[in-house]
Amino acid sequence: MSAAASTAPVLQVEALRAYYKISSFGLDREVRAVDDVTFHVNANEIYGLAGESSCGKTTLIRTIAAAIKPPLRVVGGSVVFNFAGRPVDMQKADDETVAAVRWKHLSYIMQGSMSVLNPVRRVERAFVDFAFRHIGKRKPEFLDIVRAHLQRLDLNPDILAAYPHQLSGGMRQRVAIALATVCRPEFIIADEPTTALDVIVQNSVLAMIRDVQKEIGSSLIFVTHDLAVHANLCHRLGIMYAGRLVEEGPTAEIFKAPKHPYTTHLVASLPRIGNTAPKKGLEGTPPSLAAPPPGCRFHPRCPLAMDICRTQNPPMVEVLPGRRVACFAVTPPGRAA
Amino acid sequence: MAPLLEVADVQRTYALGSILSRHRLRAVDGVSFTMAADRPEIFTVVGESGSGKTTLARMILNMVAPTAGAIRFRGTDLRQIRSGKERLAFMRQVQPIFQNPFEAFNPLKKLDRYLFMTARNIAGLTAVGEIEDATDRALRNVGLSLAEIRGRYPHELSGGQLQRIAIARALISRPALIVADEPVSMVDASLRMSIVNLLRQLRDEMGVSIIYITHDLATAYYISDRIIIMRKGQVVESGEARAVLDNPQHPYSIRLKQAVLSPDAAGSAGRLLAESATAAET
Numbered sequence: 001m002s003a004a005a006s007t008a009p010v011l012q013v014e015a016l017r018a019y020y021k022i023s024s025f026g027l028d029r030e031v032r033a034v035d036d037v038t039f040h041v042n043a044n045e046i047y048g049l050a051g052e053s054s055c056g057k058t059t060l061i062r063t064i065a066a067a068i069k070p071p072l073r074v075v076g077g078s079v080v081f082n083f084a085g086r087p088v089d090m091q092k093a094d095d096e097t098v099a100a101v102r103w104k105h106l107s108y109i110m111q112g113s114m115s116v117l118n119p120v121r122r123v124e125r126a127f128v129d130f131a132f133r134h135i136g137k138r139k140p141e142f143l144d145i146v147r148a149h150l151q152r153l154d155l156n157p158d159i160l161a162a163y164p165h166q167l168s169g170g171m172r173q174r175v176a177i178a179l180a181t182v183c184r185p186e187f188i189i190a191d192e193p194t195t196a197l198d199v200i201v202q203n204s205v206l207a208m209i210r211d212v213q214k215e216i217g218s219s220l221i222f223v224t225h226d227l228a229v230h231a232n233l234c235h236r237l238g239i240m241y242a243g244r245l246v247e248e249g250p251t252a253e254i255f256k257a258p259k260h261p262y263t264t265h266l267v268a269s270l271p272r273i274g275n276t277a278p279k280k281g282l283e284g285t286p287p288s289l290a291a292p293p294p295g296c297r298f299h300p301r302c303p304l305a306m307d308i309c310r311t312q313n314p315p316m317v318e319v320l321p322g323r324r325v326a327c328f329a330v331t332p333p334g335r336a337a
Numbered sequence: 338m339a340p341l342l343e344v345a346d347v348q349r350t351y352a353l354g355s356i357l358s359r360h361r362l363r364a365v366d367g368v369s370f371t372m373a374a375d376r377p378e379i380f381t382v383v384g385e386s387g388s389g390k391t392t393l394a395r396m397i398l399n400m401v402a403p404t405a406g407a408i409r410f411r412g413t414d415l416r417q418i419r420s421g422k423e424r425l426a427f428m429r430q431v432q433p434i435f436q437n438p439f440e441a442f443n444p445l446k447k448l449d450r451y452l453f454m455t456a457r458n459i460a461g462l463t464a465v466g467e468i469e470d471a472t473d474r475a476l477r478n479v480g481l482s483l484a485e486i487r488g489r490y491p492h493e494l495s496g497g498q499l500q501r502i503a504i505a506r507a508l509i510s511r512p513a514l515i516v517a518d519e520p521v522s523m524v525d526a527s528l529r530m531s532i533v534n535l536l537r538q539l540r541d542e543m544g545v546s547i548i549y550i551t552h553d554l555a556t557a558y559y560i561s562d563r564i565i566i567m568r569k570g571q572v573v574e575s576g577e578a579r580a581v582l583d584n585p586q587h588p589y590s591i592r593l594k595q596a597v598l599s600p601d602a603a604g605s606a607g608r609l610l611a612e613s614a615t616a617a618e619t
């Protein structure tokens with residue numbers, strides 16, 4: 001990496017492999033949910049991740065957030081965070097350093113986070129447990145900050161007195177987002193944070209996330225299936241398929257001219273109000289990550305598949321500045337540097 | 338012939354706040370509609386987060402009792418369903434799909450066991466072969482198979498896989514009405530289309546009626562016959578789905594439609610979000 005520490009990415013993920021190793025009925029099985037993924041996230045950048053259901057997005061960001069529990073294991077590659085010019089390799093650092101990075105700099109909104117709230121404690125308790133020490137103000141001021149923050153999410157501050165089951169799904173999801181953003185973290189990792197919201201509230205929430213991100217120049221990894229959200233929020237986009245990153249580039253370019261056949265399908269499949277033309281899901285079944293197809297993992301479903309696709313894995317190639325694609329139809333074999 | 342479902346001026350209130358400052362919240366406030374027995378349809382419910390959609394669904398599923406008003410399924414008031422046998426017969430006909438698949442499954446129970454239990458207890462199957470066949474068939478309807486999930490626990494699957502299993506579970510007893518609370522919010526765009534196409538196929542080929550609760554106006558437009566738009570417990574607009582979504586009349590419906598983000602805005606880097614958020618305040 002160059003000497004210019006100030007422009008070094010805040011997050012560098014290098015050839016990361018994270019597998020679930022399970023044995024059931026005496027059989028060992030390995031689910032290769034993240035397989036050789038390389039990308040980076042800059043300061044002040046919103047990086048979007050999209051991809052088929054079960055392609056490994058949650059596993060990837062779990063690994064990045066160091067929320068790794070058996071049977072998930074990192075079997076190769078590295079995750080390096082660089083806050084204030086001090087790189088920390090999350091796989092090599094001691095537990096204390098990793099814990100410090102997670103506590104001080106990272107904030108992780110988990111998928112299905114609406115169900116992580118403790119059912120027998122009022123919402124206010126969650127904020128006190130989670131954020132009071134971080135914010136370091138006296139209790140009344142702290143609660144004022146929390147109330148103001150809830151209002152930015154279109155939530156009535158009275159819900160602080162409620163128990164989670166008294167809130168709707170979308171209200172609980174917003175509480176989880178509020179918990180994760182009230183401390184203004186430098187790096188936010190959000191996994192499907194707005195799936196349970198109506199579009200008006202969703203836009204307020206996204207605007208709040210963006211404001212917090214801008215105020216302190218944080219970085220954000222945003223996972224969602226909603227490509228319209230990606231289009232409106234993210235600076236760059238990474239597309240995953242079957243455990244691999246298959247395309248990456250500036251958001252506008254990916255939408256305007258998708259290059260990987262999977263991305264092309266994804267962009268074309270978007271339904272729109274006013275349109276009732278029959279739209280089909282992707283043909284064929286999603287690949288098993290325990291026994292992924294050889295060669296290009298997309299080949300059994302790819303309209304452009306060639307012989308070589310069945311045996312060789314297409315490398316990720318930078319086809320334009322800042323634009324990477326892993327596909328033999330885009331970069332014919334032999335031409336990859 | 339009695340209608341399939343009659344929702345007659347139902348209301349549900351909850352007590353909120355501490356014992357000292359009790360006030361009542363009208364989660365659902367006077368909602369009425371009827372679904373015909375001889376004309377299967379996809380009836381869509383959209384609206385504000387917290388507007389009472391899930392509460393309405395839970396009342397139709399007989400999990401929560403209305404505070405006022407009545408719900409009748411094939412002419413029977415749900416309050417009259419008392420014995421275990423009546424309850425089972427009702428569940429066989431009216432099946433739920435819930436909002437959050439991470440909550441819908443018991444984390445300690447293997448998924449295949451859970452589906453077999455549904456086949457046995459709700460669909461009333463007894464032979465092992467029958468149970469496995471019915472389960473496998475339902476799973477194949479959603480692009481999975483029994484072989485893929487055998488012996489696996491909920492946490493071993495992704496959000497999208499879990500949601501498909503929840504849909505498969507609802508299909509096992511071949512119900513007449515499915516109440517689907519945001520069934521596609523956790524799946525990718527492509528799978529989302531296959532699932533809504535599946536709902537449509539259930540309506541057209543199996544005669545299943547579907548109450549489809551969603552925040553996704555595009556799929557609502559794509560599959561719904563009728564739609565209601567809810568806000569603060571009340572229906573603010575209703576009608577034929579495409580007419581309503583093409584040309585909404587109520588100010589809230591208009592704002593809702595305007596707030597839908599377009600993928601064509603790629604590269605605006607949040608400009609539209611900012612505008613939409615300020616517009617929402619005014």
Ligand SMILES: Nc1ncnc2c1ncn2[C@@H]1O[C@H](COP(=O)(O)OP(=O)(O)OP(=O)(O)O)[C@@H](O)[C@H]1O
Nearest residue numbers: 020033053054055056057058059493494495496497
């Ligand atoms: N604890 C686990 N044990 C075994 N396999 C797992 C476990 N968690 C996830 N998997 C498998 O790993 C693969 C990737 O799952 P992951 O949750 O990362 O997908 P995803 O891209 O986030 O999907 P979705 O969009 O549906 O949330 C899936 O095949 C899933 O079944």
Ligand SMILES: Nc1ncnc2c1ncn2[C@@H]1O[C@H](COP(=O)(O)OP(=O)(O)OP(=O)(O)O)[C@@H](O)[C@H]1O
Nearest residue numbers: 166167168169170351364386387388389390391392
């Ligand atoms: N058990 C309960 N006790 C008290 N209040 C409740 C209870 N269940 C729901 N509510 C309240 O009723 C209102 C409607 O909630 P409901 O879950 O029906 O909304 P919803 O339309 O499904 O919202 P979302 O789109 O966010 O899922 C909310 O204000 C919620 O706080």
Ligand code: SF4
Nearest residue numbers: 296299302309327328
């Ligand atoms: S490498 Fe071959 S199979 Fe894979 S996406 Fe490209 S053309 Fe299709």
Ligand SMILES: [Mg+2]
Nearest residue numbers: 058111495496
């Ligand atoms: Mg996920």
Ligand SMILES: [Mg+2]
Nearest residue numbers: 168169390391
């Ligand atoms: Mg709900």
